[in-house]
Amino acid sequence: MVTRLSNFFLRTLREDPAGAEVASHKLLIRAGYIRPQAAGIFAWLPLGLRVKAKIETVVREEMAAAGAQEVHFPALMPREAYEATGRWEEYGDLLFRLQDRKGGDYLLAPTHEEAFTLLVKDLYSSYKDLPLTLYQIQDKYRDEARPRAGLLRGREFTMKDAYSFDASDEGLDASYQAQRDAYERIFQRLGLEYVIVQADAGAMGGSRSEEFLHPTPVGEDTFVRSEGGYAANVEAYTTTPPEAVGWDDVAAAAIYESPDTPTIETLVAHSNAVLDGEYTAADTLKNVVLALTHIDGTRELVIVGLPGDRDVDMKRAEVAFAPAEIEPATDADFEKHPLLVRGYIGPWSETGPVLGEESATGIRYLVDPRVADGTRWITGANIDQKHVHTVVAGRDFVADGTVEIANVREGDPAPDGSGPVWLAKGMEIGHVFQLGRKYAEALGLKVLNENGKLVTVTMGSYGIGVTRILAIIAELNNDDKGLIWPASVAPFDVHVVAAGRDQIAFDVAESIAVQLEAARLDVLYDDRVKVSPGVKFGDAELVGVPKIVIVGRGAAEGQVELWDRATGERDSVSVEDAIARLTAP
Amino acid sequence: MVTRLSNFFLRTLREDPAGAEVASHKLLIRAGYIRPQAAGIFAWLPLGLRVKAKIETVVREEMAAAGAQEVHFPALMPREAYEATGRWEEYGDLLFRLQDRKGGDYLLAPTHEEAFTLLVKDLYSSYKDLPLTLYQIQDKYRDEARPRAGLLRGREFTMKDAYSFDASDEGLDASYQAQRDAYERIFQRLGLEYVIVQADAGAMGGSRSEEFLHPTPVGEDTFVRSEGGYAANVEAYTTTPPEAVGWDDVAAAAIYESPDTPTIETLVAHSNAVLDGEYTAADTLKNVVLALTHIDGTRELVIVGLPGDRDVDMKRAEVAFAPAEIEPATDADFEKHPLLVRGYIGPWSETGPVLGEESATGIRYLVDPRVADGTRWITGANIDQKHVHTVVAGRDFVADGTVEIANVREGDPAPDGSGPVWLAKGMEIGHVFQLGRKYAEALGLKVLNENGKLVTVTMGSYGIGVTRILAIIAELNNDDKGLIWPASVAPFDVHVVAAGRDQIAFDVAESIAVQLEAARLDVLYDDRVKVSPGVKFGDAELVGVPKIVIVGRGAAEGQVELWDRATGERDSVSVEDAIARLTAP
Missing domain, CATH: 3.40.50.800 (Anticodon-binding domain)
Structure with missing residues (x-):
């Protein structure tokens, strides 16, 4: 049936909607695809529904080709399972929570790992039932603090979420690969250029994790790539530590006066003036105090030592310390810990000139992987107006562990040896992820294996934001006159x-x-x-x-x-x- | 692609699920179509999704054939529009309410009249844009007090809701007819026998209202039908009042002693003993005291007079007094109103032997339509142990209005003159409904008419419960071995x-x-x-x-x-x- 504009429900608008900043947000509203209902919440008009349906058809066809079977969960879910996995708390304010008339706790599901896990536990019991991959295309909810950019970061969004279930790690690898391949076909059919980047497993807990990013200078995600094919989220980039070296011939650490040198710049200038040698910021060890707020509400201070020529990348730090929330230590934190001498903080252990004891303060000391055993540093002496030189990692202090929060720079080596990296921008269009046994363990999903023994199932999680992809396609295909849809998804x-x-x-x-x-x-x-x-x-x-x-x-x-x-x-x-x-x- | 049971996500169950009472509930779970997630909330498994998709396809095709256009609203909606129409309050505990992180009030929409009204107001402004009918197929939420019978009365359900917009009453009639015709085709294609019954407009406010009921002895709705083709919900049945007659020759009303006659039965026996004549219950006027609780929380007593051979039908009474909630007056109510003499209550007006004044008590007196002017009654004298005979309606009392709360009986006349009615049972499968201008007025939806004047738009609302229909089809098509799907919706x-x-x-x-x-x-x-x-x-x-x-x-x-x-x-x-x-x- 021909659709006639004379009675089609469409009213194009000449003016950009108030508050819309990105092209897809402006144009999808002006051209009559969507209408805002509340911050980050939209209604779909006939044109928009048509494009959405076309994207969903591509996704469904490729899911079926990959052997995934469609199911559908309600958006409204009871609290219990999310409580068991800790996500009821972990999600914090992102979760829309509500109560029914009897006072029972419910949520609007941001994703459905728990529900799928329980469904399979409910019906399946043997390794013979596996492998199994289920998916749904469903409306999800997240109470974003600052919903913005229209459909790109809304509070309601349509997502294809798939979950795989296997009795073995090899099975998970195969299920993961099948979804990964399906994603490649989906993005090819949608005409969306993509880069597969290693991602940090983050708060979800798990092992292998890759994001599909569309590379574009206006992307909100930064990733690193090398000529040799390495690609990773900045949050997932791992530093290659230098080999540990001995310190038999190294002189003892020595404290020296360094008045008015609270910054790396002033410290380097002063040290070059009073010490033997030519130092740069890279020779100094900067110690940063961070405050973690754990899920249970407790606050913990952590000192992180990193080369003085590096800054803390707060996004990497967020991932490194998740699910705790982080911020720089506040004046109040320093007041509570008089042993922390601002501007002169040094390694925090019980040896040498560096002062204090972990047990005395409850403050952990972590270092960047570049602070390997045998490396020598100029650093704070934990005494006001004093620094210490020839401090040797492993000899003069032993950190409580390493942590990756230093910024990544163009020219840093790819961890796989494929050459120096550069930084690029992209938009996330999909995510494949080995959950492993976290959810199955929390919720007791086990099956009998070939030998009649109960084994915990291992899972994968695979997401594509349908409405987000629609917005990205609109974002990439427009000019000053309006939208320019690729044929595969045009209304x-x-x-x-x-x-x-x-x-x-x-x-x-x-x-x-x-x-x-x-x-x-x-x-x-x-x-x-x-x-x-x-x-x-x-x-x-x-x-x-x-x-x-x-x-x-x-x-x-x-x-x-x-x-x-x-x-x-x-x-x-x-x-x-x-x-x-x-x-x- | 052939679906193979060896890897199809299905596990049939031998046992009926706990708590399931009706066949569709038991069988849809046992045969692997749905799985319960919480009371009245279900997940859809591959088999169930297939049947649901087939029903949705039939609905979509007939909506398109009727000229309706598909849109899609979020389930999560802000409070404001529902506040403006009063439904935020009216829905009471049926509404799932929640707040976002900023304290803004939201609800999970039970239906979307407000949202559709605002959408059209947002984009359209002229009679030339109309008629317009929009619809969606969407997951809805109602926090039922007692979710039961599986999908038949759940707390989440999928519904096709359509809304028509017209500039004139004639336009609304045409839009209404188009949806009504589409419903007939839908139910014919789904193989669902139906009766179209007049329904009460009820709490939604509006004029023409019809329900599609599937006639079945196990239905939860009672309706009345006549040989001549009349069919109506019991709540919508209207009594044909007798013609008013004069009372010139009628003797005056007279109070008489009637000790220990608080019931109709004792009253009739006593009256036949002490009065001239042969009386039956139908000659007595029973006065029932009801307590209304209005939306604003105020409590009001109402006395309803009806023939003594009729009982109050509480469902009819609920509809008659909606949106107020009703219950029989309590002991506490009677204690507050000593003028109400239990067992001897009479007409409540300011004339004749009947006592008291409305203004003095604030109690309205309403009567059944059969209590027409000129009819004569034996009734309470509003004095303990006393009744009054030869009370003439219109002469001895004037009621504040009529109300339809008396029960309907087999043999009562159809209001359209098509003969006596009988009572039948059915299940609601669809509802078409002229909303009129209620929502457009509350939300300010006006368009310019041919003469350049602003006129308020008139609307219709048309609903089919997709998941409910699926359950009804399952309920009607099974035997002791399992389900027996009609070909049109089989998985x-x-x-x-x-x-x-x-x-x-x-x-x-x-x-x-x-x-x-x-x-x-x-x-x-x-x-x-x-x-x-x-x-x-x-x-x-x-x-x-x-x-x-x-x-x-x-x-x-x-x-x-x-x-x-x-x-x-x-x-x-x-x-x-x-x-x-x-x-x-």
């Missing part, structure tokens, strides 16, 4: 515009629309009578159907124009040629 | 069972399954190797695919059995004949 295949004033233009346009529909194309026909051709063209450009047919003054002679929305090219052709070209496979 | 068209022990049975079954799929049928193939034929047959009967092909011992000779799940008939036929019969149009 219609062809937009026929009756642009003449005579009845003949409408008759010819109608006939073309009907013929194209008969050839199984989706046709939007602008049959509006009292609307000028200029307004119709403007609407066509804004709505962004890739192929436009203009039926205007040439209609009486059987001539029409084929207009390619992407290139802007217009060809004058006969009606027959237009239909032949549009219906060509 | 698969054909269930092929490899029932032999030899490889040849599997080879032949596989070949049949592939050929049927190639003919565009949906095939479930039971290819399980270590499962006995008996178990496979039991599963096939439980799952309820209408056509079953058994490939057993005859496979080597090219013979299979065609098994009709509904009739139980089994025909031994050749493989070729089986395929020909199953693929016949």
Whole structure:
């Protein structure tokens, strides 16, 4: 059935909506695809639903090809299972929580790991039932603190979430690979360039984790790549530590006066003036005090030592210390710990000139992996106005562990030896993730193995944000006139515009629309009578159907124009040629 | 792609689930269509999703044929619009309410009248934009006090809700008729017998309102029908009042002693003993005191006078007084109003022997329509141990209005003159409803009419419970072995069972399954190797695919059995004949 604009539910808007900053947000509203209902919550209009349905069809087809089976969970879920896995607390304010009339606790699910785990536990009991991959396409909720950029970071969003269940690690690897391959096919079909980057397992707990990023300078995620093919989230980049070396011939550490040198810059200048040698920031060990707030509400201070030429990357630090929340230590923290001498903090252990004891303060001391055994440093003496030089890691202090919170720089080595890395920007379009046994353990999902023994199931989790992808496609495909949809997801295949004033233009346009529909194309026909051709063209450009047919003054002679929305090219052709070209496979 | 039971996510259960009472609830769980998540909240398994998708496809096709356009609203909606229409309060405990991290009030929408009204207000402004009918298929929430009967009354359910927008009453009538016609086609395609009954507009406020009921003795709704074609909800049945007659020749009302006659029965016996004449309960006027609790929390007493041979139908009373809640007056109510003499309450007005003044007590006096002007009654004298006879309505008292709360009986006249009615049971399967201008007025939806004047839009609301219909179809189509789906909504068209022990049975079954799929049928193939034929047959009967092909011992000779799940008939036929019969149009 031809869709006629004269009664299609669409009203294009000339003005950008208030508060919309990114192109997809502005254009999807202006072109009548979505309407805001509340911050980060949108209604879908007929045009938007059509694009969404096309993306979902691609996802469903590739899920089926990968052997995944579709199920559907409610958005409203009881608290219990999320309590058992700790996520009821961990999610913090991101979770929409509510109570029913009897006071029972519920949530609007941000993802459904728990529910899928319990469903499989409920019905399956043997390794013979596995492998199994289930998925759903479902509306999810997260109470983002600052919903923004329209569908790119909303509080409600449609997601395809899949979960795999295997009795063995090898099984998980195979299930993971099948989903990973399906994701590659999905993004290829949607025309979305992607880079697969290693991701940090983060708060979800688990092992292998990769994100599909669309590389674009306007992306909100930073990742690192090398010529040799390494690609990782900045949060997942791992530093290659130098080999440990001995310190037999190294002189003892020595404290020296260093008045007014609370910064690395002043310290280096002063040290070069008073010590033998030529030092740079990289020779100094900077000690940063961070405050962690754990899920149970307790506050813990941690000191992190890292080379003085590096800064703390707070996003890497957030991931490194998750699920605890972090912030720089506050004045109040320092007041509570008078042993912390601001500007002169040194390694925090019980040996040598460095002062205090962990047990005395409860403060852990962690270091960057570059602070390997045998490396020598200039660093704070934990005494006001004093530093210490020739401090040797492993000899003069032993850290409580290493941590990756130093910033990554262009030229740093890829951990796989594939050369120096550079930094790039991207947008996340998918995530595949080996959960391992965390959820199965928490919820008791076990099956009998070949030997009749109960083994805990190992799981994977695989997500694609359907509405997010729609927004990204819109973000990547537009110009100052409006949207330019790729054919695979366009709301219609062809937009026929009756642009003449005579009845003949409408008759010819109608006939073309009907013929194209008969050839199984989706046709939007602008049959509006009292609307000028200029307004119709403007609407066509804004709505962004890739192929436009203009039926205007040439209609009486059987001539029409084929207009390619992407290139802007217009060809004058006969009606027959237009239909032949549009219906060509 | 043939669906193979060896890796299909399905586990049939032998035991009925605890707490399940109705057949659809038991069987949909036992046969692996749904799994409970919380009271009245279910997950959909692959079999269930397939049936649901088929019903949704029928609904979508008929909505499109009726000119309705699909949109989609979020389940999570802000409070404001529901506040403006009063529904935030009116829905009471039925509403799931929650707050976001900023303390903003939200709800999980039970229906979306407000959202659709605002959407159209947002985008449209002229009568030329109308008529317009929009719909969505969406998951809705109601916090039922006693969720029961599985999907028949859940707390989450999938619903098709449509809303029409017109500039004139005639337009609304046409839009209403288009949806009503679409509903008839939908139920015909789904094989669901239906009766269209007049329904009370109830709490939604509005004018024309009809329900589609499936007539069945196990239905939870009672309706009345006549031979002449009248059909109405009991709540919507209207009493035909007798014509008013004069009272010129009627003697004056007279109070008489009636000790110990607090019931109609004792009153009639006593009256026949002491008065001239032969009275029945129908000659007495019973006065019932009800307590209304209004939305704002205030409590109001109302006295309702009705013929003594009728009882109060509390469901009719609920509808008559909605949105106030009602209950019989309590002892505490009577204590507060000493003028109410229990057992001897009479008409409550300021004239004649009946006592008190409305203004003095704040108690309204309403009567059944049968208490028409000129009718004569024996009734309470509002004095202990005393009644009054020859009380004439209109002469001795004037009620504050009429109200329909008396029970309806077999033999009562249909209000349209189509003969006496009888009572029948049914299940609601759809509802079409003229909202009128209530929502448009509350939310300010106006358009310019032909004369450039702003007119308030008039609306209709049209609902079909998709998951409820699925449950009803299951409820109507089963036997002691399991489900028996009608072909139009069956999860698969054909269930092929490899029932032999030899490889040849599997080879032949596989070949049949592939050929049927190639003919565009949906095939479930039971290819399980270590499962006995008996178990496979039991599963096939439980799952309820209408056509079953058994490939057993005859496979080597090219013979299979065609098994009709509904009739139980089994025909031994050749493989070729089986395929020909199953693929016949």
